[in-house]
Amino acid sequence: MTRQAGKKRALLSVFDKTGVVDLGRELCTLGYTLLSTGGTAAALKDAGVPVVEIARYTGQPEILEGRVKTLHPKVHGGILADLAKESHRADLTRSGIEPFALVIVNLYPFREVAARPGARLEEVIEMIDVGGPAMVRAAAKNHRHVGVVVDPGDYEAVLRELREGGALRDETRFALAVKAFAHTASYDAAIRDELNARLAGTTANVSGALPAPAARPVLPGRLTIEARLVQELRYGENPHQGGALYADTSDISGTVAAARQLQGKDLSFNNIVDLDAAWRAVNEFDRPAAVIVKHNNPCGVGVGASLKDAFIKARQGDPTSAFGGIVAFNRTLDPPAASEAVSIFLECLIAPGYEAAARDVLAEKKNLRVMEAGPARDLFRGLDVRRVTGGYLVQDWDTAVVDMTKARVVTKRRPATEELRALDFAWRVAKHVKSNAIVLALTDRTIGIGAGQMSRVDSVRLAIMKSLVPVKGAVMASDAFFPFRDGIDEAARAGVAAVAQPGGSLKDSEVIAAADERGMAMVFTDVRHFRH
Template sequence: MKRRALMSVSNKQGITEFAKGLIENDYEIISTGGTLKALQQQGISVIPVNEVTGFPEILDGRVKTLHPFIHGGLLAKRENELHRQELDKYNITPIDMVVVNLYPFKETLNKQTASKEDIIENIDIGGPSMLRAAAKNYQSVTVIVDPNDYEDVLQGVKGGEVTLEKRQQLAAKVFQHTASYDALITQYFTKGIGEAFPKSYTMTYEKVQTLRYGENPHQAAAFYQQPISEAGSLASSKQLHGKELSYNNIQDANAALEILAEYDEPAAVAVKHMNPCGIGVADNLSNAFQQAYEADSTSIFGGIVACNQVIDEATAEKMSNIFLEIVIAPGFTEEALEILTKKKNIRLLELEVRAEKPALEHKYTSVKGGMLIQTIDNKRITASDLHVVTNRKPSEDEVNQLIFAWKAVKHVKSNAIVLAKDNRTVGIGAGQMNRIGAAKIAIEQAAEQAAGAVMASDAFFPMPDTVEAAAKAGITAIIQPGGSKRDQDSVDVCNEHGIAMVYTSIRHFKH
């Protein structure tokens, strides 16, 4: 008796050639809908599914393969005598191979013009059922969800049989695929009802590349992306030059993009070990990069720079004078590319970057045995949100610098202190166990530039020692959340030294 393969595919890549190869190796094909027509148009002999089930497709094709003659043929254990007897009793023919890929739900979601009805109709029911049934019975059934597997399977068929090991690999791929498919549907419905933290949280990602190693050479790693395209994400970038990104490159590049999203004016952000080492804004990109470079000309060496304007010749000339791992920008002029591509080891990424609008998004942090999930810290402030708590009010220029510094300190590991002056950071203290420690690092880094600078603190001052250090360094204005039991002690020190202080009532811890 001939072996039987069931085919029902949305992606018809290579299906004709595969079907012909199976027929040449003593298979008969049963099929449905568009796949049936596509095969028949190529002169391939195909048995319609309704001839197998004795029942027509109904409900606009919503029901066609959900039938015991299909699922009995898929799920029967060939070595089980009772199963064989029941197949004979009900005249069910075993199905030895299933070739199915699903309605394009992800592709429909990615279409800007897709209606709700379009999305719902592209939720496949029969396809996942057949795939799961065949994968569950992989010891007897070969199941294919990926057209890239056609050639390997056909070689196995020509050799007499697809090996058990290969069938198990294909079954694993099926369950990965259907789990991802269901996760996307789950996310769509959960988002539709506005539920931020459902009882069960399901995510899915698609592999972009296997990385050479993780944070350190002894760690394995891979890079995954969300299936639904998101403008401005690193996964959607186009690499124009340089070798593959490493794990640490991707981490740092993502941090740079998150910081860059804070700024509307021409801006350049330099990042090292996921902390900014220099941020500059100006009237043009060349000057903005110069600002970022001068913020910390030592730490930027070997760092990552992200810009929100097209890299022009002048900016590229400045960049070429130092060693940078990565440059990210919305584009590069021909002159800029000619300059930067002369540097063999630099990676150039083209990516749409823009100031982010606040949105309900999530941040994930894995912990042993679980995961922490929180909404993104995308709270922004304006001058009207500031509450002056000192005798002296900040000047207009100080307010602008305070807001600039506040945007920066949000992206520095806590405890965090940022000093800013003339639209650039001049001192950054990151990741310290106490606030005065972070302040001392920022002030020491700024050196003589601290005089006349402003200070931003990601959280309140538990004691007045940080303000005392700021006064000694010549800092003129401070921005902080407020909220300490000893707030007044810090306010008193500010008043004593003529420093303006404002509260935001927003904290920006970053762990």
């Protein structure tokens, strides 16, 4: 343990005042003199905690409506002084500056204000903290002599160490400094991301609300991925790999990363991958829906009048693959659906919420991992980022929506109303299936899914082979165009009545002719849904 800087003086300037009064009171008991800024000083004074206002110490009142409070040599000199250097100590004496041993600072709530619906740019700009990060960085830089605390959750541990040893240990101050730099880096990244979003495709007016976004986002010149550790996993995709789950530092409510585990064994890396795939897919639907996923692919999807009905349809789509699957529901789970779900072996289950009686049913399966996500919200926030050797691939999310009633009919026969409903259902599922993706469906369920084949015709054959009911009268959705007519010929022989595909092949005319020869209806969506 090394000596902390100079006299026992602590600087407190916090927006989040959680625990600051108790902290200040205890620091006074430990012999610290407290210096503070306006709002923090007022909170301490109101609680009867002795405090010196920064303006009184510096002789410089706050100016510019509080924009300049602590940007003063008597503040930053007291934070940055290396007390091991005689020249620094002499500078402090000559300038009448006293050193700080502790700097307790947290920043303006930029993220929270920026996330408010309709937040104006001028409001967001005012939440860009300047003095706070400057003090945090200064204290973190000088961690050999100064302890910097940016998280109210650390107050008790800091106080405990001060009580027991009279000062913070070297390793504690270093750890706090690392956390402080991570805090300011995250804060700056949030500012950059928000302003970049507002820049996208337009010039923002500082007195106006956020302009309508452009068709494609302006991707950042530099990419900073900011995340916090949520949980360490037993291993990664395989037992010889390490693994952990990290979460965005923004509001992530309604997502898999924020979901609460209610029961069951620890989640694995692969569980989380599959939970995310199922959660994204099930929230494509407005009606009560169930999605069963295996190896990051839907193997059965159903919608119905109830969650139980939806699950039965999803399971019937591929009962063999459903065994040991991951299931997602898009409504609060009720007892009938819970009872139906646990009638087969499942690894994980995720839903927005659970009725108490449904929890009782699920509790009978002690190993079943049950996740509560809350209402789904903004599942495609931010950017889609993938690691490649030496870099990253970045894109905006595939959120394209197709109105099937307005899709281009390219065959002689137009799809009937029921066929359009079925095509809409199949198309929503195909978006979530690994390419080459083929989905055979009725209006309310999948009956065969061909995923991940290297040729599209093989995906068609696989989907037909997987179907346990007659394909005659069903529809087919393809995530990308048919390069040849063979896929249509295979589907027609099985009895497929209508097809949805993006179109765009050099052989579109031959593909359309194949459909016309068999009396099939075909629509072009003009949207591709590759998923690699």
